[in-house]
Amino acid sequence: MWSIELQRYARLQSIDPPALFASDQPAAKHRGSMVTMTESQKASPGQVPGPAILALRWFLLAVMGGLFVAWNFFWWARPTVWFGTNLLNKQWRADLDSGYFDLYDANYLLYFVPPVLIAILAPIYLSLPKPPRTEQDVIREAKPPSLLYRIWKFQVFQTVTVAELFWCTYVAAFLIWQAAVMYCKKYETIHRVPLVKPKKPPAPAWQGEWDYIAQLFGWASYILVNLLFFPVARNSPLLKLINVPWERAVRYHRWLAWWMLLMTLGHFVAYMTYWQKIGTVQKNVKDWRGYDVSRPAGILVGIVGAIMGLTSLGVVRRRYFELFFSVHQLYVLFILFLFWHQGTKNGLTFMMPSLFLFAFDRLQRAIQSWGHAGVLATKTLPDGTIQVEVAKHPNHAFHPLSFLFVNIPGVSRFEWHPFSLMTGPKDSARSFVFHVKPQTLGGTQWTDRATAKVGHVSPDPDAKAVSKCPLTRMLKADGFYGSESDSFKRYPALVMISGGSGIVPLIAVLRDILHSHRIGADVGLPSVIYLYWAVRDYRQLAPIAELSPGQLCPGHGSKVTIRVHAYVTQGTKSDVSTLDYSRVDVAEHSAVQPMRAQINGWRLSLVLLITLVGTTIFIGAAFNLIVYSYEKHGAKTGMRWWHRSSVLLCSIVAGVIVFGGLSMAAVYLLDNMLGRKEASDAVDAPAKDGYESSRASRCILEETADSEDNLLQAADVTFGQRPVPADILTEVAEQHAGMRIGVLASGPTELVHNVVSQCRRKNGIFTGGQNGAFFDLHTISYTL
Ligand SMILES: Cc1cc2nc3c(=O)[nH]c(=O)nc-3n(C[C@H](O)[C@H](O)[C@H](O)COP(=O)(O)OP(=O)(O)OC[C@H]3O[C@@H](n4cnc5c(N)ncnc54)[C@H](O)[C@@H]3O)c2cc1C
Structure with missing residues (x-):
C-alpha cells in the first residue's frame, strides 16, 4: 500500500509513482506534472564526476579503509606471542632499526603512521565531487529506511544512539582483550617452574x-x-x-x-x-x-x-x-x-x-584565526540580540549547519565562543551572518558584554538610521566547524523544532532549501517544511520577521509549503507591538578584510605530509644530536628515560610548529599573492554565480523582508504555551503516512531530549512506526 502523500510527493518531484515501490526498476520517467522538475533541477551534467574521479574516490576510500583495518589489526594482535613478542619485538625491531626511534621504528610505522596517513588522504577524498543524487536515490530515501538503519540510529538513552554504543562496546572489548591476553601470558611466566633451582627464593x-x-x-x-x-x-x-x-x-x-x-x-x-x-x-x-x-x-x-x-x-x-x-x-x-x-x-x-x-x-x-575578520555590518534586534555579517573569501566553504568560534579582544582577550551561522552558502559567496543572543540583558557574561558593545539594546525607533559599524577591526574568527551534511535536503517533509537561539541554524537550513529550490540544483528537496519555535517574549521573534521566502525564492509557493508555528511562552497577545525597529550599522568599506580561509583539499594533505616527514626528521635529528651523542661522550648508563622522552616530546612539538607552520604560512602567502584580486572581489564585485540575485544591497543584513511576505506574517503564533513534540509528530505522521520525515531539533537540552524521546516512541524499531512514517532525527545542541 502506498499513501496518497507519497503519490503527491512523487508528482511534485515528477517521478513516476510506481517507481516508488520498485527502486530496482530503471530510472523513472518524467511526465507532465503540476510542478515539473526543471532540467536544471535534475543533476546537471557539469556536476557529474567523470569515471576517473569516481575511480579515484573508490581507490582512496579503499586505501583509507585498508589502513584503518590494518591499524586495528596491529593493536588487536599486539598482546599475542605470535605478533607482539616474536614478530614486533624481536624480528621487526631488529630489521627495521634505523637508529631514529630509539629502537622502536616498528612501533612508529605500525601504530603512528596509519592514522596520520588516513588524515593525509582524507582531505583529497573529501574535496572530490560526489556523484549527484539521482531520482532513484530520491525514491529510495522518501521511503522509511531499512530495519538495520532503524536499529543503528535508535536513540537508546537521550541522544546516545546504538551506533555510538556499538563503538563504546568495541573499545571496551578491545581493552578487555588486551588485558586478558597479556595477563594470561604473564600468568604463565609467573607460575613457570624454573629448571634450575634459584639461589634466592623467588618472590611469592x-x-x-x-x-x-x-x-x-x-x-x-x-x-x-x-x-x-x-x-x-x-x-x-x-x-x-x-x-x-x-x-x-x-x-x-x-x-x-x-x-x-x-x-x-x-x-x-x-x-x-x-x-x-x-x-x-x-x-x-x-x-x-x-x-x-x-x-x-x-x-x-x-x-x-x-x-x-x-x-x-x-x-x-x-x-x-x-x-x-x-x-x-x-x-x-x-x-x-x-x-x-x-x-x-x-x-x-x-x-x-x-x-x-x-x-x-x-x-x-x-594560524587561521590570526588577524581580524572584516565585519561588514551589524544589526541589533529589538530584544538586544545582535547579528553580525562577516566578509569571507569566496573559496572558504561552509555549510548551513556550520558554526564558528568568535573572539572580541575588546570584550575578552582569551575567550572564544561558538556561534551558528544564520545564512547558508547560497546566500552569499562573500559573507555570512551569525547571531548572538545575550544571556541576560545588562549582565556580565561574554554574550551580554558583546551585545552591549554593539550597543543598541533599547528598542529605539529613531535609531534606525544606518551608522558606522561598531565591530570594525574588533573581531577574530575561527571556522568553519560543524556538520557538513546536507541530509536535511533529502526528505520529502522536514520538521524543525527549536527553542530560543536554536532557531539560528534552522534559518540557515530554510534559506538554503529556498535557494536550492530557486536555483534548481538539487533533486528531491523537501516540499513541505514545518517550523516550530518557542521563545520567551514576542520581541524575540524578530529573526523570522526578517525572513522573506518570496525574496529568496520567487514563486516558492508552488515548490515548497512552509508552515510556521511560533510559541511565545510569556506575555499575551496584547503585548504584540511592531518589530520594525531593528537597527543596521554598516562598516566603512575600506576597513573590510575577509576572514582567513581554512586550508583544505590537496593543500591540507600536502601540508600534513610535509609536517609528518619534517617531524620524523626532527625526531631522528634530536635523538642523534642530543641522546646518542650524550651517550657516546662518556655517559655509561645512557640518558635518563624522562630526559629522553622530553627530547621526544619537544621534537614532536617543534617538528609540527616548524614544518607545519612554515608550510601553512607558504600556502597563505601564495594564496595572498595569487588571490589578492579575488579576495578584494569578495567584498566589491557583484556575485558571479547567480546565488545572490535576490540581494539588492551589499550586505545581507541590509535586506529588509517584504512585510507582506515575511515568515512572521505567515506564522501561527500561540501565547502562553510551549510546543508539544508528541502532538506535532502525531500530526505530521498523519499528514505524511508511509514516508521518511526529517526532524531537526535545536536549542535547549530539555526540548531536544523531549523531541528525541518522542521520535523514539513514534518510530518503534519493529512496529513500523505510527502510520508507517519514520522520523529521521538530527539534533543540534548548544550546551557542550
Ligand atoms: C555549536 C554551538 C553553536 C551555538 N550557536 C549559537 C548561536 O547561533 N547564537 C547564540 O546566541 N548562541 C549560540 N551558542 C551558545 C553560545 O555559544 C553560548 O550562549 C555562549 O558561549 C555563552 O557564553 P556566556 O559567557 O555569555 O554565558 P555563560 O553563562 O558563561 O555560558 C552559558 C553556557 O554556554 C556555554 N559556553 C559558555 N562559554 C562557552 C565557550 N567559550 N565555548 C563553548 N560554550 C560555551 C556553556 O555550555 C555554558 O553552560 C552556540 C553554542 C554551540 C556549542
Missing part, C-alpha cells in the same frame, strides 16, 4: 600477579589517552571523513576521559595497595627511577587528570565555563608528565598519532 607469585594487574590498568589508561585527542582536533580530516561534527565528538572525548581516569585510578590504587603490602610505599613514590617508569611523574599525571576531570563535571562546566576551560589548559602538563612517567618504556611514546594530529590542529587554529 601473588606479588608478580598484583604488580602486573596494576600495570595493565596503566596500559588501558595509556590506550585511552591515545584515543582522547582524536575527537578534540577540531579541524581534523578524520572527523570530517566520518561526518562527526566537533560539537558531537566532544562527548566522545568526555566518555574516553572518564574511562581513562577510572583506569588511572585503578592503576594508582592497585600499586599503592601492593606497595603498602610489601612496605615500599615511601621509597616508590619518591623514586624518579632514571632508567624505568618515573613514579612521581605518574602521580602528577593522576593529580592533573583528576583536577581536569572534576572541573569538567556538568555542574561546574555549565555554571563556570571559563573556570572549566582555563583548568583544561593544564593538558600541556598532563602530556608532559605522561611522557616523563612512561619514558621510552616499550616505545609507547612512539605510538601517539592523536597527539600529533591534535598539535597540528592547535597550530592550524592559531
Whole structure:
C-alpha cells in the first residue's frame, strides 16, 4: 500500500509513482506534472564526476579503509606471542632499526603512521565531487529506511544512539582483550617452574600477579589517552571523513576521559595497595627511577587528570565555563608528565598519532584565526540580540549547519565562543551572518558584554538610521566547524523544532532549501517544511520577521509549503507591538578584510605530509644530536628515560610548529599573492554565480523582508504555551503516512531530549512506526 502523500510527493518531484515501490526498476520517467522538475533541477551534467574521479574516490576510500583495518589489526594482535613478542619485538625491531626511534621504528610505522596517513588522504577524498543524487536515490530515501538503519540510529538513552554504543562496546572489548591476553601470558611466566633451582627464593607469585594487574590498568589508561585527542582536533580530516561534527565528538572525548581516569585510578590504587603490602610505599613514590617508569611523574599525571576531570563535571562546566576551560589548559602538563612517567618504556611514546594530529590542529587554529575578520555590518534586534555579517573569501566553504568560534579582544582577550551561522552558502559567496543572543540583558557574561558593545539594546525607533559599524577591526574568527551534511535536503517533509537561539541554524537550513529550490540544483528537496519555535517574549521573534521566502525564492509557493508555528511562552497577545525597529550599522568599506580561509583539499594533505616527514626528521635529528651523542661522550648508563622522552616530546612539538607552520604560512602567502584580486572581489564585485540575485544591497543584513511576505506574517503564533513534540509528530505522521520525515531539533537540552524521546516512541524499531512514517532525527545542541 502506498499513501496518497507519497503519490503527491512523487508528482511534485515528477517521478513516476510506481517507481516508488520498485527502486530496482530503471530510472523513472518524467511526465507532465503540476510542478515539473526543471532540467536544471535534475543533476546537471557539469556536476557529474567523470569515471576517473569516481575511480579515484573508490581507490582512496579503499586505501583509507585498508589502513584503518590494518591499524586495528596491529593493536588487536599486539598482546599475542605470535605478533607482539616474536614478530614486533624481536624480528621487526631488529630489521627495521634505523637508529631514529630509539629502537622502536616498528612501533612508529605500525601504530603512528596509519592514522596520520588516513588524515593525509582524507582531505583529497573529501574535496572530490560526489556523484549527484539521482531520482532513484530520491525514491529510495522518501521511503522509511531499512530495519538495520532503524536499529543503528535508535536513540537508546537521550541522544546516545546504538551506533555510538556499538563503538563504546568495541573499545571496551578491545581493552578487555588486551588485558586478558597479556595477563594470561604473564600468568604463565609467573607460575613457570624454573629448571634450575634459584639461589634466592623467588618472590611469592601473588606479588608478580598484583604488580602486573596494576600495570595493565596503566596500559588501558595509556590506550585511552591515545584515543582522547582524536575527537578534540577540531579541524581534523578524520572527523570530517566520518561526518562527526566537533560539537558531537566532544562527548566522545568526555566518555574516553572518564574511562581513562577510572583506569588511572585503578592503576594508582592497585600499586599503592601492593606497595603498602610489601612496605615500599615511601621509597616508590619518591623514586624518579632514571632508567624505568618515573613514579612521581605518574602521580602528577593522576593529580592533573583528576583536577581536569572534576572541573569538567556538568555542574561546574555549565555554571563556570571559563573556570572549566582555563583548568583544561593544564593538558600541556598532563602530556608532559605522561611522557616523563612512561619514558621510552616499550616505545609507547612512539605510538601517539592523536597527539600529533591534535598539535597540528592547535597550530592550524592559531594560524587561521590570526588577524581580524572584516565585519561588514551589524544589526541589533529589538530584544538586544545582535547579528553580525562577516566578509569571507569566496573559496572558504561552509555549510548551513556550520558554526564558528568568535573572539572580541575588546570584550575578552582569551575567550572564544561558538556561534551558528544564520545564512547558508547560497546566500552569499562573500559573507555570512551569525547571531548572538545575550544571556541576560545588562549582565556580565561574554554574550551580554558583546551585545552591549554593539550597543543598541533599547528598542529605539529613531535609531534606525544606518551608522558606522561598531565591530570594525574588533573581531577574530575561527571556522568553519560543524556538520557538513546536507541530509536535511533529502526528505520529502522536514520538521524543525527549536527553542530560543536554536532557531539560528534552522534559518540557515530554510534559506538554503529556498535557494536550492530557486536555483534548481538539487533533486528531491523537501516540499513541505514545518517550523516550530518557542521563545520567551514576542520581541524575540524578530529573526523570522526578517525572513522573506518570496525574496529568496520567487514563486516558492508552488515548490515548497512552509508552515510556521511560533510559541511565545510569556506575555499575551496584547503585548504584540511592531518589530520594525531593528537597527543596521554598516562598516566603512575600506576597513573590510575577509576572514582567513581554512586550508583544505590537496593543500591540507600536502601540508600534513610535509609536517609528518619534517617531524620524523626532527625526531631522528634530536635523538642523534642530543641522546646518542650524550651517550657516546662518556655517559655509561645512557640518558635518563624522562630526559629522553622530553627530547621526544619537544621534537614532536617543534617538528609540527616548524614544518607545519612554515608550510601553512607558504600556502597563505601564495594564496595572498595569487588571490589578492579575488579576495578584494569578495567584498566589491557583484556575485558571479547567480546565488545572490535576490540581494539588492551589499550586505545581507541590509535586506529588509517584504512585510507582506515575511515568515512572521505567515506564522501561527500561540501565547502562553510551549510546543508539544508528541502532538506535532502525531500530526505530521498523519499528514505524511508511509514516508521518511526529517526532524531537526535545536536549542535547549530539555526540548531536544523531549523531541528525541518522542521520535523514539513514534518510530518503534519493529512496529513500523505510527502510520508507517519514520522520523529521521538530527539534533543540534548548544550546551557542550
Ligand atoms: C555549536 C554551538 C553553536 C551555538 N550557536 C549559537 C548561536 O547561533 N547564537 C547564540 O546566541 N548562541 C549560540 N551558542 C551558545 C553560545 O555559544 C553560548 O550562549 C555562549 O558561549 C555563552 O557564553 P556566556 O559567557 O555569555 O554565558 P555563560 O553563562 O558563561 O555560558 C552559558 C553556557 O554556554 C556555554 N559556553 C559558555 N562559554 C562557552 C565557550 N567559550 N565555548 C563553548 N560554550 C560555551 C556553556 O555550555 C555554558 O553552560 C552556540 C553554542 C554551540 C556549542
